[in-house]
Amino acid sequence: MKIDRDEARRVAALAQLQFDDEALDRMALEMTAILSYVDQLQELELPDGEEADSLPTPLRADTPHLPLDQPDVERNAPAWRDGFFVVPRVIAGE
Amino acid sequence: MNDLLELPWTKARDEASPEEYVRACLQAVEHLNPELNAFLSIDREAGKSSLPVAVKDNIVTTRLATTCGSRMLESFVSPVDATAVQRLRTAGAFVIGKTNMDEFAMGSSNEHSAFGPARNPWDPTRVPGGSSGGSAVAVAARMVPVALGSETGGSVRQPAALCGVVGLKPTYGRVSRSGLVAFASSLDQIGVVTKTVREAAEMLEIIAGHDPLDSTSSMEPAAEFTRDIGAGVRGIRFGVVQEAVEQLEGEVAENFASAITLLRSGGAIVEDAHIPSLRHAIATYYIVANAEASANLARFDGIRFGRRSGEGGSLEEVYRASRAEGLGEEVKRRIMLGTFALSSGYYDAYYGRAQKARARLRSEIVSELQRFDHLLTPTTPEPAFRIGEKVEDPIAMYLSDIFTAPANLAGIPAIAIPSGFSREALPLSLQIMGRHFAEAALFRVAAWFEAETDWWKRMPPINAVTVTR
Numbered sequence: 001m002k003i004d005r006d007e008a009r010r011v012a013a014l015a016q017l018q019f020d021d022e023a024l025d026r027m028a029l030e031m032t033a034i035l036s037y038v039d040q041l042q043e044l045e046l047p048d049g050e051e052a053d054s055l056p057t058p059l060r061a062d063t064p065h066l067p068l069d070q071p072d073v074e075r076n077a078p079a080w081r082d083g084f085f086v087v088p089r090v091i092a093g094e
Numbered sequence: 095m096n097d098l099l100e101l102p103w104t105k106a107r108d109e110a111s112p113e114e115y116v117r118a119c120l121q122a123v124e125h126l127n128p129e130l131n132a133f134l135s136i137d138r139e140a141g142k143s144s145l146p147v148a149v150k151d152n153i154v155t156t157r158l159a160t161t162c163g164s165r166m167l168e169s170f171v172s173p174v175d176a177t178a179v180q181r182l183r184t185a186g187a188f189v190i191g192k193t194n195m196d197e198f199a200m201g202s203s204n205e206h207s208a209f210g211p212a213r214n215p216w217d218p219t220r221v222p223g224g225s226s227g228g229s230a231v232a233v234a235a236r237m238v239p240v241a242l243g244s245e246t247g248g249s250v251r252q253p254a255a256l257c258g259v260v261g262l263k264p265t266y267g268r269v270s271r272s273g274l275v276a277f278a279s280s281l282d283q284i285g286v287v288t289k290t291v292r293e294a295a296e297m298l299e300i301i302a303g304h305d306p307l308d309s310t311s312s313m314e315p316a317a318e319f320t321r322d323i324g325a326g327v328r329g330i331r332f333g334v335v336q337e338a339v340e341q342l343e344g345e346v347a348e349n350f351a352s353a354i355t356l357l358r359s360g361g362a363i364v365e366d367a368h369i370p371s372l373r374h375a376i377a378t379y380y381i382v383a384n385a386e387a388s389a390n391l392a393r394f395d396g397i398r399f400g401r402r403s404g405e406g407g408s409l410e411e412v413y414r415a416s417r418a419e420g421l422g423e424e425v426k427r428r429i430m431l432g433t434f435a436l437s438s439g440y441y442d443a444y445y446g447r448a449q450k451a452r453a454r455l456r457s458e459i460v461s462e463l464q465r466f467d468h469l470l471t472p473t474t475p476e477p478a479f480r481i482g483e484k485v486e487d488p489i490a491m492y493l494s495d496i497f498t499a500p501a502n503l504a505g506i507p508a509i510a511i512p513s514g515f516s517r518e519a520l521p522l523s524l525q526i527m528g529r530h531f532a533e534a535a536l537f538r539v540a541a542w543f544e545a546e547t548d549w550w551k552r553m554p555p556i557n558a559v560t561v562t563r
Binding site for chain 2: 003008010011012014015016017018019027030031033034035037038040041042044046047057058059060068069072073075076077078079085087088090
């Protein structure tokens, strides 16, 4: 599988990563090298359909409990005001 | 007084007061850390109890930061302790420091730590392995008696092997993952690094067992893991994985052959085993693990915790700039690969196929473990390599885990134990794999091998006992 700059840019956008063009070209080359190793899996004869290799994860009882205290959350917050995380405006104003 | 650090901690405990022992460990850390870079943080006031434990820096603790070896979490202090840490505290142990690691546990050499690599005490120009490199160095150099690490594809066993100590990966689900920062949730498991097999069993007794905070932790009761130590290997059936043997070269091949001879001399039955999918294990592993990582690491966006970039106007630009600044090259590479493998148009060909290949590998291993009690390989294809040797070649680095990743993909327990030394005086290691939840049987045979060889008693040239004497 060959990854070019445009494909690397598409994947970077999905992954919320950003690279300049030079870094993007380097990433495309590295991904191509790793995927050409991984492409050995394409030659395996594997069964069709879904793999049946997992057990269901048991769920815990849905009982109420106290969440973390606000000061504990605030301590690690990069930006915090009045009990809220501060982020850039999401909805455009007037 | 630092001769104490040479002993297994259970024995040292008989010979000194807890205060003396803890002081010796702190002194050892002070002396050696500037050279070995095993610890990212040290708690000098933590405790006076008799068991200081070093904890990998991706297992959360309330008294010290949990950086995961990343700039992204440089100043992150968890509001809670991981369940394994809580259980250690309840048992009277305390966290003496947090250990260096490849960023977010992604690496096999510790070179991908944002805070510089830990160094191998057998030869500081060589890597200690990874990703739990700091934990392996701390125990090998006798800075601490025991350490916690974490495994996704061999991250406890491989550094334990390269540093000449014992490394255990328990069965998937044996130890709660609550508080272990997630890399690949279907593979991750907390493990232990110790000098001796008995210490590994005792550590597992403390940290194992179901935890309501981790629904994948097993209901299987935590056994008395030391109970079969001393029972020997007579009549035990070992399968030698031929797909590993065919890749071996030189000293590693010779060392592995002599381990087999020794087991036979103890009355073990040793025959050929086959895991044909082993040769595809690394390709399978890197798709499954990175796909899961790409989802798990999405939480590091600079909003709720961790580093936030000052660049960027919109919310999305803040995410991207924060991740660009906070994450290292290897982590980005793996997130990119994982995102690609899950993306529309490629999902079936990559992630889907890898999951099927994983199912096949698992069924091959489980079926061989019906014929045999244990499967054997060397832990690593070669002893510790030089710092810088593989850092530009991701595939060569990934292949360091070729013999360890299968146990993670199959969810079985496996242990790495010292099996001798190369001509350059670098540690070599034997890997013993076992059936799901059969850790007690692993400890039994590993302890026999250890008692016959006593390799663990040999100390690296850089060690706390002589440096601080």
